[in-house]
Amino acid sequence: MRTVAISGTRNTGHRAPDDYAILFMTYLGPFAESHFYLGGASGIDSLSLLWLAENSAAEITVVVPGTVDQQLSDARQAIARTRERIKEVIELNAGELDTSAYHARNRWMVDHASMTIGFPNAAEPTSGTWQTLDYTAQQGKPRLIVPV
Structure with missing residues (x-):
């Protein structure tokens, strides 16, 4: 079975x-x-x-850098609404939810996937999404980039 990591912007309000x-x-x-493999955050996740x-x-596997309870309310609600469809929730239990914790989560997803589909915000030329897509390329894995 193909495994796919999804990465994307949290800023999605600019589209319907x-x-x-x-x-x-x-x-x-x-x-x-x-x-x-989805990141369990707000926005594209x-x-x-x-x-x-x-x-x-x-x-569907949801991967969070800390715990689900640490995610923003809309992300927690999305997980709760779809819980019966989620195969597994993986909590990486990072001590602090900083940039390095999110990058570690993204690398974990890429390491477990055969490809990545990224939805970067075109207005954010440097972001966690781009870091994830670059890491995917460094691993020699395919990536599909869909700017939003």
Whole structure:
């Protein structure tokens, strides 16, 4: 089974929810039978989790740098709403939720996936999403970049 890490911006308010549904149908839909690793944060993580849970038969693993309880409320709600569809929640139990904890989470997902689909915000040329996509390339794994 193909394994896919998803990485994306937390800043998603500049597009309508229907725009994301179309993007996910177009770029996640072809991989709907895969096992997805999602970051469990606000933004693309939560939106793609909700979309995959409703629109695919994919296996879903949510990976958080600390614990689910430390995530923002919208991310916790997305996880709770889709819990029956989530195969596994992995809490990496970082002592502090700083940039290095999120980068470690992203590397963990890439290390466990055969490819990465990234949804970077075009207005953020340096971000955790780009770090994840660069790490994917360094590992010699394919990456699909879908700017939002």
